[in-house]
Amino acid sequence: MLSKDLSISLTADRFPLVRDIGKNQTDGTYTHHDRILDFDVFLFVTKGKMQVIEEGTEYFVGEMEYLFLKKGCHHWGRPLxxxxTTWYWIHFNSVVDEHVSYSDHSPMPELDYYFPDQYQYRFVMPKHGTPAFHQTLANRLQRLLEDYGKPRENGMTLISVQVYQLFLELRQAELSRIAKKTAGKPDTVAGRVMEYLTQRTEEDFDSKRLSDYVNLNYSYLSATFKKITGQSIIEAHTKLRMNKAIHLMRSTPLNVSEISERLGYRNPYYFSRVFKKVFGEPPSTYMSHFYKT
Incomplete structure (x- = not known):
């Protein structure tokens, strides 16, 4: 029997909607409620230790540790x-657009400008651990709790946005921690490929030159890059070139034909077709959006 997925995913185009926020402190030995909820839970223990079981997996959440519990899962506990023990909790619902096909890969850092699918991805929250900013997290949660109790216009929306930011920071801190642990290791295949591509935004893609640069077979490179980033090498190179095109639109007086030539496109009409395919409109229209002197 396959174990149930206990991870919680959020999306880049919808912030989680907070249902309620609270703080508890036990007087005696406490047993977590036996329940199945229709919302997700975030717990952060500031003192003591909490025991909770989720679908048979037991967690002990110590001081300055957090835990996410997934909706639809069976949660219970023993008197342990x-x-x-003192903890903050946030009950929230993650919101997903059922008409969007979400990617499991976030846009690569090198792709700075907006693309139509820029927000159509999901990301997994770390399940359990100690956040790098745990010393300030309790204070932030206390302020959220105080704001939650104040009636104000758009109050719950403001609370939800702040919680979303907190969750994003929590995830980024965990990614940074992992990156530090792997520092000093050889560059990943995807990183080497992106290094090559970012240096060659003004020329056509050449698979042989890339293979020679990375010293790996192109078929292997292509499959590995696709698995890690969710897009092909050619797609990434095209987006990087279109990024460069937008940079030139913003920072230079060059026209479409001159930008096309600068980026190594022999035919400005072909460049315009590629640009429209990526951004949904031709470069001449896109340029009209900018405020330029």
């Missing part, structure tokens, strides 16, 4: 939570 220590007396005096």
């Amino acid at each position: 939570t220590l007396p005096g």
